[in-house]
Amino acid sequence: MDRILTVGVILAITAILCDGQCFSGTAIPVRPGEKPPLGCYWDGHFLGVNTHMTKNCQSCYCSEGGGLSCCVNGMHITHVPDECKIITAEDGCGERAVTKEDETVECMHDVQAVSRRYLH
Template structure:
């Protein structure tokens, strides 16, 4: 029970500091959560393959999801953003195997 409280507190705190998080009630269950037909235990974490959101089951049917997108800004004209699923990197246009030397980004870098 203490672990569930810690998860709920941490996720609530994350929502306060990040406006890109949201909590949704997925079912009327009293204990865990359901997502796409899969039962989740309180504290269980997953990354949504479609939206790339990071989600945690809070229990009681509540699911907390936070956006996990990386946005690049001030990208050099010599660079481009390459996406692979939920991951994105800034690489040199002339040699896509090399990362851009100076990049400004917001979000979580993977």
């Protein structure tokens, strides 16, 4: 039961943090009477409708009508408890808080972090 509760807490925190790291908008302006675009342009790349791309620690999705939604991947950890340490995430996009004794064990309490989006 404790494991289910822990997983639920992790998912809730992840959803909250991801929401703070995302942005959306219309990638290509559409004038009244014009057909909506068949995709989006993002960072010099064309994304077809209903496709996504990950580049430079950002994931973007193109919806119908040229709507572009992007999320910054990764967090910058600003504080961990004494029994933990900060390591670089495997994908290179952010950091993870792990125990000093075993880097495969995530620190689950008293960890503070900010979105990489706000570091620029």
